[in-house]
Amino acid sequence: MNFEEWQWAVNAPFFNRGQDGEVKIYDLQDAAVLPFVTRNPVSGYQEIEEYHGGFGKVSKRYIHADHHNLKASDRKNSAFAVKKLDSKNYQQFKAEFDMLAKLGKTNHRHLVSVLGAYCQLNENYLIFDWADCDLLRYWKDRHSEPEFNLKNLLWLAEQCVGLASGLEQIHRYGSLEQQNRTGDSSFKKLYGRHGDIKPENILWYRDSNQGLGTLRICDFGVSEFHSTQSRSGIRNSHVASSPYYRPPEWELQGGTISRSYDIWTIGCLYLEFLGWLLGGWKLVRNMIIARKPPSCGPGINLCHDNPYYDLDSRRRHATIKPAVTKFIRDAHASPKCSDFVHDFLDVIQEHLLVVEYHHAGGHNRINSGRLHHLLQGMYIKCKKDPQYALKARPRSSK
Numbered sequence: 249m250n251f252e253e254w255q256w257a258v259n260a261p262f263f264n265r266g267q268d269g270e271v272k273i274y275d276l277q278d279a280a281v282l283p284f285v286t287r288n289p290v291s292g293y294q295e296i297e298e299y300h301g302g303f304g305k306v307s308k309r310y311i312h313a314d315h316h317n318l319k320a321s322d323r324k325n326s327a328f329a330v331k332k333l334d335s336k337n338y339q340q341f342k343a344e345f346d347m348l349a350k351l352g353k354t355n356h357r358h359l360v361s362v363l364g365a366y367c368q369l370n371e372n373y374l375i376f377d378w379a380d381c382d383l384l385r386y387w388k389d390r391h392s393e394p395e396f397n398l399k400n401l402l403w404l405a406e407q408c409v410g411l412a413s414g415l416e417q418i419h420r421y422g423s424l425e426q427q428n429r430t431g432d433s434s435f436k437k438l439y440g441r442h443g444d445i446k447p448e449n450i451l452w453y454r455d456s457n458q459g460l461g462t463l464r465i466c467d468f469g470v471s472e473f474h475s476t477q478s479r480s481g482i483r484n485s486h487v488a489s490s491p492y493y494r495p496p497e498w499e500l501q502g503g504t505i506s507r508s509y510d511i512w513t514i515g516c517l518y519l520e521f522l523g524w525l526l527g528g529w530k531l532v533r534n535m536i537i538a539r540k541p542p543s544c545g546p547g548i549n550l551c552h553d554n555p556y557y558d559l560d561s562r563r564r565h566a567t568i569k570p571a572v573t574k575f576i577r578d579a580h581a582s583p584k585c586s587d588f589v590h591d592f593l594d595v596i597q598e599h600l601l602v603v604e605y606h607h608a609g610g611h612n613r614i615n616s617g618r619l620h621h622l623l624q625g626m627y628i629k630c631k632k633d634p635q636y637a638l639k640a641r642p643r644s645s646k
Contacts, residue, residue, distance in 0.1 A: 263316040263364045263375070271349050273342070274366040282368075283315035303467070304333040308378055318363040318375065327378035328363070332371055341365075341372035347440070347468050348374070351418065358407075358414035360451060360466040376466075379451035383463060386452045387520075392529040396584045401637050403460040404525050405588070405627040408518060411450065412623050414465045415514060416616040418442050419507045441506070442468065445513035446493045447520065492536075493517070496557045496566035496603050508604060511613040515600025516556055522592060523575070526582050539571035556601060566603045580643040587636045590643065591626055595619075 260283040261276055276282075287310055297308040309330045311318070319326050333341055348362035355361070364375040381390060394400045418440040442465065449467040495512035497503035523532045540554050557566045576597055580590060599614045599622075614622075630637035 260312070260315055261366070263311065263318055263366075265317055265364070269353075271345075271352065271362055271364050273345060274364070276366050276368040278369050280368065283312040284309045285312050286310065303335065304331045304374075306331045316364075319377075329376040329378045331374045331376065333374070336370055336372065338367070338372065341367075344468055345374065351440075351468075354417055356414050356417050357462065358410035358464050359417060360464045377453070379464070379466075380454045380461070381452050382448050383450035383452060383517075383521075384447035386461075387447065387524045387529045387532060390452070394525060394528060396525060396638075398634055398638055399460070400525060401586075401588065402627075402630055404521060405623070405630050405637075407463045408521065408592075409620065409623045409627045411463060411465060411514065411517075412616060412620040415442065415445070415510055416620045418465075419510070419616045442510050445510055445517060447517060450517070492554055492556075494555055496555075496559065499559060499563060500566060500605075501563045507616070508613045511600055511616065511619065512556075512602075514619075515596050515613075518592070518600070519572075519576070519596050522579060522589060522596075526579060526584055526589070535571070535575045538575070539569045557603065568601060568603070572601070583640055583642055585640060585642050586638050587641055588626060588630050588638075590641065592623075595622055 260281050261274060262283075263274065265271060299306055307330050309328050310326070311328055318328070333344075335341065345362065345365050348360075351359055352361035360376055360379075362374055362376060366373050366375075420440075444467060445465070449465065451464050451466045453462045453464060455461050493513040493516040495509055497505060497509070520532050520535070523535055536554070539556065556569055556572050558569055559566050576593055579585060579593055582589075599619070602613045604612055
């Protein structure tokens with residue numbers, strides 16, 4: 249071995265956050281050795297875990313304690329999620345990083361914060377806290393048969409309030425962006441849209457105080473900030489989507505995309521979350537299968553085009569799928585259904601899963617601020633009145 253080869257082994261980078269908490273992008277030399285170590289649960293070292301998330305591969309990494317200050321405490325044992333983006337386009341990477349950095353300044357409990365980033369060998373990486381699992385895996389594997397009790401119900405209510413608050417933060421986060429294209433300084437306020445709310449993009453973090461954990465919104469790969477003038481008029485043909493949770497305007501003729509897009513998708517998520525509370529993963533799975541078109545065949549994973557609505561042949565009119573309406577009706581009739589669950593189901597059906605037609609007047613979805621306010625009131629009522637939270641008051645399903 250010569251010096252040229254060995255110098256990199258003793259010159260591993262240090263991932264540093266500024267005193268003000270500022271996160272940075274590090275442009276690393278191709279030969280730079282990353283300060284990652286592996287750990288096993290018995291001896292203190294464990295195999296690296298990997299999975300493919302939205303727009304990139306996510307790997308579990310431990311960074312040597314002497315090579316980072318990304319966390320204030322427990323540097324030695326903290327696990328990190330290192331996301332290698334599928335796209336090698338630096339501008340797309342920088343846009344996602346900038347958005348995450350802006351939102352990270354809010355220190356919101358229910359939004360994932362980026363801790364750092366680096367580029368190496370023409371690949372782009374983001375660094376986050378490692379999450380134990382996403383919400384879908386939590387429903388399926390971690391807690392597939394929850395008890396309908398006050399502890400679980402209050403946790404669900406609190407997390408749903410937090411997710412609504414996080415979404416409100418994305419929607420309302422204002423910043424001043426300086427434009428220098430013409431040499432003149434002009435400023436515009438920006439408004440955000442997540443664009444891909446779904447269980448896989450909600451991460452579950454275990455609590456150190458024996459709580460049930462915290463849910464955080466992640467994966468801002470398709471998120472955008474728009475100015476006041478453009479925030480409600482983006483053509484649907486220009487927007488990526490999740491095949492399960494996309495709203496009708498994504499494919500309605502002449503449809504446009506706004507922040508209301510996220511209200512529909514979080515409505516889908518909330519409905520499945522309530523299904524999990526009432527009947528565990530089995531009930532959620534049955535609802536997913538029930539709304540599949542006959543052309544998809546049996547099973548849960550064979551159809552990738554399974555939204556919550558049906559569309560007419562000319563793509564001018566959409567209706568909520570009968571299977572979704574039946575699921576809500578059956579949930580109201582469940583022998584477990586309390587006033588809180590009734591109220592939550594009503595919010596979802598009347599204010600979130602609403603077909604919007606922007607070319608005409610009519611009923612529209614509520615905004616994220618109003619949603620946060622409604623759910624916050626329901627959560628406070630649950631804490632004050634266990635009867636409201638838990639006492640069964642099933643409605644007739646007829």
